[in-house]
Amino acid sequence: MRIDIGLEIENSGVFIKPDNNILVITLNFSKFIENNKYKIPQGQDNIDVGDIATPLSSHMIYNSLESKDANIISKIETKDTIEYYFHCKIILDMVVGDFGKSVDKTTIEKFLHKKAFISPIFFSHPDNKTQEKNYRSIFEKEVYINCNCFERLKFSNCEFKSKISLHKPENKYEITEFHNGINFENCIFNGEIEFRNLVSGTPLPNDKYYNNERETNFKNCIFKKRVDFSNAKFCNNVYFNNSHFKGYADFHECEFEKTACFYGATFHNKAIPNFSQAIFKENLNFVNVKCDFEFENLKERIKQEKEQDSKKTLDKFANDFRDSFRLIKNALVKDNNLLDASNFHKYELYCKEIELDSKNPKIFSKDFIDKWQLFFYRITSNHHTDLLKSFHSLLVVIGIFAFLNIATIIGFNCYCLQNISLSPYTLIAHHNAIIKHLLNCNYISLLGINFALAVVFILLFCFSLCSKIRKIIISLSYFLVLLLLISLPQYIIPTIGIFTDKRPLLDPLSIIGGIYTLLFAIMFFSLIKTARKNSIIPH
Structure with a gap:
């Protein structure tokens, strides 16, 4: 039985289907192989899909749907730029489909050992192959990326007015891999970001199919709500340079195999970074990072984390946050940046005070004296930083x-x-x-x-x-x-x-x-x- 997955874009194997205020963008793997079987070199292990797959872009989607459903996507065009407005929820997915007899099994195995979206996706310019004008996309509803991606995803200069997630609700927290990195540079995120279990730049078995040298790019972004990168793995360089975090930033248990750069990033008020149990195998750049949260903001954040997980005690959560600030402090000390390191040492001591306070120590015990000593120096000099x-x-x-x-x-x-x-x-x-x-x-x-x-x-x-x-x-x-x-x-x-x-x-x-x-x-x-x-x- 053949499933209706929508309209195909330019013999690309990519189908778009508007359905009940939801736009599903699906790669039909069997259709892609069928369309490109003569382009795929026989007997070659490492295949550059960029020369084979047709890139998907916002104006392709617009052109396909313009005459069919104006409530899904619209555009505003000026002399120099185009803005595409997606008025519906978007789901990016992949299906295997049915193979014809003419498709070689070896060719299938080269691509299908990872279930992934093959075509590169451009929701913003530059993309000189398809259009000369600069363009960007504004997503008014949720965006769900529900499959791995072989090629690069480009969302630079876009705006997300609602949530963006790597998981549909029914498939929550599965691992999602981006083999050639992702680009969200200069984006504005008005809703939450659910990128838990993200894997970026991951190599394929025996380095087949494509190299993974391109970076993960979140430079100059504005994150207005909670950001969740917990348990993510970055096999390539990742950049959050000059970005602004205005909600809780969760990076706990992340693994960074190469450079992790947060140069000039700002964590506003309640945007408290959590890098507890994170692993940095190479460089961590936290130079010129600004954190303007206070003791009460941190205490409130730790209590909120406790409310979400009743199994752990409050002092354990405080200790996790202290471990996070210690990692950042040690990275700054390693770079001989003692001024910035002293600020993160201050946050360490905040956590220690919260930890001791949660234990309700006996009067004149060591913990009791340490707690009030930390309180005294926090009030009188902010732990010698003010x-x-x-x-x-x-x-x-x-x-x-x-x-x-x-x-x-x-x-x-x-x-x-x-x-x-x-x-x-x-x-x-x-x-x-x-x-x-x-x-x-x-x-x-x-x-x-x-x-x-x-x-x-x-x-x-x-x-x-x-x-x-x-x-x-x-x-x-x-x-x-x-x-x-x-x-x-x-x-x-x-x-x-x-x-x-x-x-x-x-x-x-x-x-x-x-x-x-x-x-x-x-x-x-x-x-x-x-x-x-x-x-x-x-x-």
Whole structure:
């Protein structure tokens, strides 16, 4: 029984069939062999199909369907370019068909050891064999590539307004091979990309049929939603140069046999790359890659992955993402690109913090201390990658010190004296006299005041780590530090204050100064370390 697979294009063995708002493009293998049996060299193992098969292009499809169904495809033509609009779902497929007696079995075996679409496909220009004008295709519905491809697929400069997938829903996640690579350069993907189990540039047995030297090209693309290349294998060079990822980018368990280049790519906001358990056999180029996602974006992404797979615990997912960032960091370190490597080390530490937090460690255990240490350095300096954040952390410490000093001195003067001076030096002189009196008469109450001030200093610093009020505290710190610079500049640097202003140990200003000295040293060291890590000067 012969199955109706549509209209044949120019004796090519390629048939197109519009059916219920679906356009099925099918290679009938038996028809292709029948049409080209006199072109196929006998007794030759390596066959260049590019000289045999008729290339398939958008305008061929348009010309075949123009008079039959305008709802399937339309075109807009200008002086220099043509745009073809596919208004329906597209399925690219291959069937074997029935062979006539005149077809040699040896010829069949040369091609059929891989079930594949033989003709090269051009959905965009340049293709000087068929048309002079530049053209591109816009796909308004889903595109399914449901077969292997011997020849190259070219979609450069096209736009996909919906999903593109290598698998029809009923054949989900089967391996799909592109023996001569694929070209999606300068494409815009508005929908999801389902390229799981893709194999590109794979050689055939005994290197028969065609060489596989051409690359996999996704340069200058815009990916607006989720991209899934998980478990893919790239036997040729693959390029994502200067592409923009705006949704989750999944490359986990990929295998790259040659160069994998992401030079200048940008991962926006929630577009977090996942290269966990990926294998890079040659070069990985991640130079000038920009990632602008934050800790909360990564935490949300890891939780979403956990929701999709309940078998693994959250800390396992966090560890997988940490492995991904470690691979990228090591590749950058190998290229001596330490500045970019420090950013991916930062993402490693993000994952470690999420991993430890998910384990709910016991108080004061090693994991508990490590978790809060990671939190502390993430907030104060973004793990020594953000110089401004590190400077603000130091500024906050100085601001709290200034506030407590001013509040303590004015507080003692107001409580013990009826009339107070506005001169800072007079206020300090009165404060010293009051403290001397309390040391002789009521040092117990002074101990209580010192303890309260120490707690307040630590609490204010802890509150400054809270992201919701941190910006307010930083703004107030600028004002307080400026006030301290004008009135008592010698107190800003702890060592100067210690050697120029000898105070009794129980003086509240001494307690404030002691805590300030400790925190100042930590924040100042962090600032220096951040400045060194972000410097282009070797260190």
